[in-house]
Amino acid sequence: MANPIAGPLNVLGRPLETCCMSPMTGFYRDGTCNTGSGDTGVHTVCAEMTAEFLAFSKSSGNDLSTPRPEYGFPGLRPGDHWCLCVSRWKEAYDAGMAPRVVLEATHAMSLEFVSIEELQAHASDFTG
Numbered sequence: 001m002a003n004p005i006a007g008p009l010n011v012l013g014r015p016l017e018t019c020c021m022s023p024m025t026g027f028y029r030d031g032t033c034n035t036g037s038g039d040t041g042v043h044t045v046c047a048e049m050t051a052e053f054l055a056f057s058k059s060s061g062n063d064l065s066t067p068r069p070e071y072g073f074p075g076l077r078p079g080d081h082w083c084l085c086v087s088r089w090k091e092a093y094d095a096g097m098a099p100r101v102v103l104e105a106t107h108a109m110s111l112e113f114v115s116i117e118e119l120q121a122h123a124s125d126f127t128g
Contacts, residue, residue: 008034009108011119019046019105020081023074033083033107041085042113046105048124049080053099056092081105086113093118100124 008016021031025046027039033046047053054065054076064082067075076082081102090113092098101122110119 008032010104011106011108011111011116012103013108014104016107017102017104019083019102023076023080023082025081025083027083029072033105035107035109042087042109043083044086044107044110045084045089045114045119046081046102047084047089047099048102049076049078049082050099051078053092053097054078056095056097057088060088060091062088086110090114090118093122098122 006015010016016032016034018031019025019033024031026032026034027036027041027043028034033044035042035044049064057064058066064076067073084099086109089098089101089110093114099122101119102124103119106119
């Protein structure tokens with residue numbers, strides 16, 4: 001019988017771990033890359049920001065480095081961890097600009113859009 005209180009799983013099939021509490025990330029701003037029906041962007045990939053990725057994202061129309069206080073967004077810096085939209089991560093992957101990924105904190109839903117091999121090739125050794 002399935003455990004009714006089991007929470008979301010990561011891409012490794014284990015309980016989803018925290019991505020980052022500072023800056024507070026996640027669609028639900030709870031530090032995890034959890035997702036649900038309201039998360040149309042599918043913010044499920046826990047990624048480690050790099051200067052190269054932040055520049056790529058900005059040039060692609062998604063400025064993650066500029067603070068937006070009106071939305072409670074501090075702006076990201078290299079080294080920060082953030083729950084990225086899986087489509088943005090895949091776009092960066094296809095362009096050779098994908099940031100490293102914390103597999104333990106990346107939601108299993110990501111596997112509907114990218115392969116475990118693609119994620120593993122960019123696995124970070126960071127553990128929350």
